[in-house]
Amino acid sequence: MVDINFDSKASVYEQKALVQKSASDVLLGLMSIREDENVLDLGCGSGRTTREIARCTEGIVVGTDISGSMINEAISKNAGQPNVSFLVKDAECLGISNSFDVIYCNSxxxxxxxxxxxxKQCFAALKPNGRMGIQAPATAMYCPNFVSAIEQVCNNPATRKTFGFFKNPWMFLEREDDYRTLFEKSGFDVEKCTIVEESARYTVDQVYGIYQSxxxxGYLNQSFYSVPLTDEYVETFRSLMKTAFKExxxxxxxxxxxxxxIYLVAKKSQKT
Structure with missing residues (x-):
């Protein structure tokens, strides 16, 4: 069975990641990147937004992602931009100090x-008064469409046993104050923190592509199961999701x- 993860999706990620793109545009507007600022694009994926960031500044722009295939895709798509570079990095181990005016983290x-x-790594990587912005799905009902579709997987006799061994990999907080507290305890002054509901109409195929991107x-990644996944399980899981979206x-x-x-913008506090 082919591993299902961001490495395996790198070549098609940009054409399917429609909602990530629309949300990134909102976050980019909130950050108001100036033309002399150095920017770290944390979790840059295949580098689509990194290219847009590079149009905002003449400073250094660095994209990092834990997926080597995503970084390879980003390098190939961003050739010829002298102020842009990409690194395979685990966000927990950046090892960068006082280098960036902005950290941008979308989806x-x-x-x-x-x-x-x-x-902690982001705080260290920012210059004094540097700022960090994030956009991410939030709350247990992060996407009601996906959560509803997963109910079919939970209830179907062909999938429910194996899905019982799935361990949720995501960090979804329920309230704005939960995100605010997380950042404040890490030394940031939070300037904006809001959870918003966003809706848009898509075809069934587009919704399935967004889900796959x-x-x-997570849902079909072997790393998040304590039992081996089979091709039959993956095929049935995907069929159930497609059917749910059609319904x-x-x-x-x-x-x-x-x-x-969640949209959050925070500044590196000088009180710590």
Missing amino acids: AFQWFSHPKKVL GAEN QADEYGMVNLTFNR
């Missing part, structure tokens, strides 16, 4: 199983896809 924070370690890398469509074949998202 990645939910994957950090030890967020306090990540924030992100959530599937969510209206008479025009469109699905109202909803996400709850």
Whole structure:
């Protein structure tokens, strides 16, 4: 069975990651990156937003991601930009000090199983008065469409036993104050922190592609199961998800896809 993770999705990630792109545009606007600022794109994936960041500044732009295949894709797509570089890095082990004015983290924070370690590394990597911005799915109902579809997997006789061995890899906090406290305890002054519900209409195929670009890398990732996955399980799981999305469509074949998202901007406190 082919491993299902971000490495295996690198070549098609950008064409499927539609909601990540729309959310990244909002976060980019909130950060107001100036033309002389150095920026770290944390969890940069294949580098689409890194390219946009590089248009905002003449400073150094560095994209990091734990996926080697994503970084290879980013390097190939960003050739010729002299101020942009990419590194394979675990966010818990950045090892960077006082180098960046901005840390930008879009659709990645939910994957950090030890967020306090990540924030400690980010705090160290920022210059005095540097700022960090995140956007990520939030709350247990991070995407009601996906959560509802997963119920079919939980209840189907062909999948429910194996899915019982799935360990949720995501870090979803329930309240704005929970995110605010997490950052404040890590030495940040939080300037903006809000959970918003965002909805847009997509075709069933687009919704399935969006699901595959992100959530599937958890739900069908062998690393998050304590029993071996089979091709039959993966095939049935995918079929159930496709069926669920079709059932969510209206008479025009469109699905109202909803996400709850945290947008947070924080500054490196000088009081610590």
